[in-house]
Amino acid sequence: MNSGILTLALLDGVSYAGMLFIVSLGLTFIFGVTNILNVAHGSLYACGGYATASIGLWLMGNDGGIINSIFSIIAGTLLVGVIVGLILEYLLRFFEKKPPILQLIITFAFFMILEDVQRLIWGTSPYFVSTIVGEMGNVEVLGVFYTNYQLIVLPGAAVIIYFILNWFLKHSLLGKKIVAVTHNKEVAVGMGVDAKKIKKITFIIGGLLGAFGGALASPTTSMVPGISADIIVLSFAVVATAGLGQVTGALIAALIIGIFRSLSIYLYPELEVVIPYVIMGTVLLFKPQGLFTVEKARRI
Amino acid sequence: MLKLQSVCSDVAGINVLRNVTGEVHAGSLTAVIGRNGAGKTTLLRTIMGAVEIKHGTIHVDGELINHLKAYERSHIGIGWAPEERVIFPTMSVKENMMFPCQIVGHNKGQVQDRIDMVLDVVPQLKAMLDRSGAALSGGQGKMVALGRALMVGTRIVLLDEPFQGLSPALAREYGESLSNLRNSQPDIAIIVTESNAALLHGIADQTFNIERGEITN
Ligand SMILES: Nc1ncnc2c1ncn2[C@@H]1O[C@H](COP(=O)(O)OP(=O)(O)OP(=O)(O)O)[C@@H](O)[C@H]1O
Ligand SMILES: [Mg+2]
Numbered sequence: 001m002n003s004g005i006l007t008l009a010l011l012d013g014v015s016y017a018g019m020l021f022i023v024s025l026g027l028t029f030i031f032g033v034t035n036i037l038n039v040a041h042g043s044l045y046a047c048g049g050y051a052t053a054s055i056g057l058w059l060m061g062n063d064g065g066i067i068n069s070i071f072s073i074i075a076g077t078l079l080v081g082v083i084v085g086l087i088l089e090y091l092l093r094f095f096e097k098k099p100p101i102l103q104l105i106i107t108f109a110f111f112m113i114l115e116d117v118q119r120l121i122w123g124t125s126p127y128f129v130s131t132i133v134g135e136m137g138n139v140e141v142l143g144v145f146y147t148n149y150q151l152i153v154l155p156g157a158a159v160i161i162y163f164i165l166n167w168f169l170k171h172s173l174l175g176k177k178i179v180a181v182t183h184n185k186e187v188a189v190g191m192g193v194d195a196k197k198i199k200k201i202t203f204i205i206g207g208l209l210g211a212f213g214g215a216l217a218s219p220t221t222s223m224v225p226g227i228s229a230d231i232i233v234l235s236f237a238v239v240a241t242a243g244l245g246q247v248t249g250a251l252i253a254a255l256i257i258g259i260f261r262s263l264s265i266y267l268y269p270e271l272e273v274v275i276p277y278v279i280m281g282t283v284l285l286f287k288p289q290g291l292f293t294v295e296k297a298r299r300i
Numbered sequence: 301m302l303k304l305q306s307v308c309s310d311v312a313g314i315n316v317l318r319n320v321t322g323e324v325h326a327g328s329l330t331a332v333i334g335r336n337g338a339g340k341t342t343l344l345r346t347i348m349g350a351v352e353i354k355h356g357t358i359h360v361d362g363e364l365i366n367h368l369k370a371y372e373r374s375h376i377g378i379g380w381a382p383e384e385r386v387i388f389p390t391m392s393v394k395e396n397m398m399f400p401c402q403i404v405g406h407n408k409g410q411v412q413d414r415i416d417m418v419l420d421v422v423p424q425l426k427a428m429l430d431r432s433g434a435a436l437s438g439g440q441g442k443m444v445a446l447g448r449a450l451m452v453g454t455r456i457v458l459l460d461e462p463f464q465g466l467s468p469a470l471a472r473e474y475g476e477s478l479s480n481l482r483n484s485q486p487d488i489a490i491i492v493t494e495s496n497a498a499l500l501h502g503i504a505d506q507t508f509n510i511e512r513g514e515i516t517n
Contacts, residue, residue: 170390173402179390180399186350187386191452192374192403 007144009266010259015150017258018158019217023231024238024250025161026209032245033182033202035100036092039107041210042232043114044084048211049218049227050122052076056129056218069132069219077212084114085207089200111228119225126222133219150220157216161209162251169247178202182245234261237276241283243290253291301326301489302347302456307356309346316342318513319356324456324489324506329482331500332493334510340493341383343510344458347491348380349373360455375404379453381445383460389434393425393444396433400452411451418447421480424473439470446477450485457481459492463499475503 027041055072088110095103136148169175180188181198189195213231214223221227238257242249257276264271283291307320316339324330334340345351347358349370358365360376368376379400387396397418401411419426425447428440436444442462449457463471481488494500497507509517 176388176391176395176399177403180388183388183390184386186345187380187382189371190348190350190374190380190382191400192371194369194371 003142004144005266007142008146009263011141011144011146011151012265013259013262014255015154015220015258016262017254018154018156019213020231020234020238020258021158021251021254022161022216023210023213024235024242024254025165025247026206026213027232027235028239028242028245028247028250029165029209030202030206031239033178034199036103036107037100037236037244038088038206039104039232040084040088040111040114041107041206041235042228042230043111043118044080044207044210045214045217045231046118046223046228047080047084047114048076048214049221049223050076050118050127050214051080051211052215052218053127053129053223054122056131057127060129060131066132066135069129069135072129073132073212073215073218076215076218077208079211080214081208081211082204084211085203085205086200088207089203111232115225115228118228122223124225126224127218128222130219147220154216154220157212158251158254161212162247165247174201234276237280241280241291243287243293246290246292249290249292301361302491303357303359304347305357305359307343307346307358308354309342309351310354311342311351315354316351316513317346320510320513320515321356322508322515324491326455326487326489327482328505329478329490329492329500329503331497331504331507332491332510333495333497333500333507334493335495338495338510339513340495340510341460342513344380344460344491344493347373347456347458348378374400374452377453377455378458379449379451379456380458381442381449381460381462383464385438385441385445387433387436387441387444387448389432391433392429393431393433393436394429396444397425397429397448397451400448404452414451417484418450421450421484422447422477424477438465439467442466443470443474443477446474450481453488454485455488457488457490459490461493461495463494463496471499478503 023045027038030036030038052072055075056069059068059072091110092103092106095106133147133149138145139148139151141151169179177188177193178198181193181195185195238250238253241257242253257279260275260279261272264275302324304320304322307317308315309317320343332340332343342351346353349368353366391399397415398411401414422443424443428444446459446462449459462474466474478490492500508515
């Protein structure tokens with residue numbers, strides 16, 4: 001195997017893992033706090049990506065540029081994360097007292113609806129706005145040319161978000177309330193936490209993470225129908241491998257799955273689709289709770 | 301201070317509390333005595349709003365609180381130490397104690413004053429403040445749960461089987477803390493549940509015997 005290809009595969013893997021981690025974090029966060037496995041999380045990624053590309057296209061009419069690209073990423077994330085997150089939370093409110101499996105089906109139904117909404121708004125032809133990638137230029141790494149955007153921005157965003165979320169949960173009052181509700185809702189409420197509000201905020205944070213993943217990915221990949229399903233299965237593999245609700249675990253699992261996935265793309269492209277499941281299956285075979293589940297109390 | 305009138309409530313669709321009536325006065329300690337499954341925990345959870353009241357009324361200082369949201373009850377000065385303690389493992393003991401005050405919106409000065417008061421009442425907590433909430437024994441957890449309940453329990457303090465699992469020495473210290481509390485905060489109404497009446501003998505001002513969800517005395 002050529003070392004250039006190996007370097008390229010590793011860089012691709014790390015970069016993809018950065019994006020995958022951000023999306024998976026949203027999925028595992030919502031599950032950790034509310035016990036709902038949100039299938040519609042893939043749609044948040046897709047809508048975030050589409051919205052960012054659309055806003056980008058609309059702005060580039062003026063002058064293109066990094067500032068416009070950054071603005072479109074932020075605007076796409078906020079718009080989709082908050083709105084879609086809140087709609088989902090609202091829908092689920094009607095099924096609060098129903099069995100978890102029904103709630104899962106509702107998120108699946110919402111996913112199907114959003115699939116059509118995407119077709120309605122953006123049609124079926126690919127959206128691709130890579131201005132920011134071009135403008136940020138390339139860099140040579142071990143003899144391979146690679147884009148600064150994928151090398152620095154994607155993994156950097158993942159690391160920053162990882163630290164911010166950990167800090168937020170440990171040290172801010174809102175974060176502590178979220179942890180308290182996760183640990184014991186009734187007692188948290190008894191201390192004065194408005195659990196309904198916490199649930200809403202959780203869906204917004206989870207939604208923002210999903211949409212941000214899509215927004216960040218949009219300059220590097222075309223937005224096409226079907227990406228929601230692709231990303232939800234991948235992030236589910238990450239979350240299950242790590243153990244549901246595990247933040248640090250998700251970071252490591254995203255790296256493992258990201259790197260093996262891109263290695264297979266270069267070496268055995270026909271295996272790309274199955275690699276995440278092979279990893280997940282192998283892990284779950286030996287550790288059914290996931291790699292990083294320590295004790296229940298430590299979820300999120 | 302706290303007045304229950306014909307209170308009924310259900311747990312998991314089964315009627316548990318049946319026409320519970322009783323009054324608890326400021327500055328008094330009320331023992332709620334009953335065997336396992338009698339409904340002691342359900343009574344406290346109903347007062348906290350964790351269990352929905354089906355029938356009857358609950359008043360605090362003359363104000364009807366039936367419709368007060370569960371999360372608003374700590375705001376009116378009710379502190380609760382649940383039976384299973386539930387000390388948050390991701391926070392230190394001090395953070396656990398400050399947490400309900402911060403939620404209720406007390407400022408730093410108020411929180412510190414309250415901590416000082418609680419440490420006077422439960423001096424054993426001083427040595428534990430910086431310890432992780434995950435590193436407590438069952439008995440220590442009961443002490444922390446008491447301290448935490450006192451942080452916001454400016455009017456009413458509900459203690460659910462606090463003596464359960466305490467060694468005799470620790471149970472004595474816990475009893476001392478309760479009498480410290482009554483000296484230092486003479487206006488608080490305290491409700492303590494227990495299955496063994498002897499443990500609260502001499503401490504309690506009044507006793508409610510509860511049997512199958514009914515007060516029998
Ligand atoms: N989660 C639940 N599901 C069904 N029934 C319950 C549940 N929790 C309590 N009960 C029923 O409610 C009744 C009262 O329970 P409660 O916990 O209030 O009793 P208790 O007096 O606190 O008992 P203990 O001394 O064991 O703590 C019991 O008969 C029990 O069977
Ligand atoms: Mg009980």
